[in-house]
Amino acid sequence: MTTARDVMTPGAECVRTEHTAADAARQMTERGVGALPICGKDDKIKGVVTDRDLVVKVLGHGRDPGSFPAGDLNQQEAVTAGADDSVDQVLSTMTAHQVRRLPVIDRERLVGMVAVADLARALPDAKIGELVDVLSTD
Incomplete structure (x- = not known):
């Protein structure tokens, strides 16, 4: 059985809830990624911030990315995959939550x-x- 661990990109890093949207953007640029998990002081994942979130939720509303907390970009519930979940389980989770990254x-x-x-x-x-198809549906 192929698992999430088998197909994932290892070495992901979090942006901290107390960091700013600008910090998240810099971190994405440095790592060459379009999304970062958001982690709290307890190191638990609180959500994921995407480059689109930064544009729509911060810049699009005229907010200052240098002072807007990355933690305010959390979703209601952090959606994750377990390292030993099958790729079918990962696919099911992504489909159910309509997310492109986990x-x-x-x-x-x-x-x-x-x-x-x-x-x-x-x-x-x-x-x-x-x-x-699911991700492309509005």
Whole structure:
């Protein structure tokens, strides 16, 4: 069975809730990624911030990214995948929550990120087609 750990990109880093949106943007730029998990002082994942979130929720509303807290970009509930979840479980979670990226945790510790592209390399075309269809629906 192929697991999240098998297909994830390892070494993901969090932006902290007390950091700013500007910090998140810099971190994304430095790492060459479009999303970062948001972690609290307890090191638990609180959500994920995307480059689109920064544009729409911060810049689009005229907010100052240098003072806007990254923690305010959290979702209601952090959606994650377990490192030992099957890729089918990961696909199901992404489809159910309509997300393109998932933090991967092992005993509540961040170990990587899974993106649609990671699944596209690991799953048959039909399953990926279903996910892309769900993500493309408004």
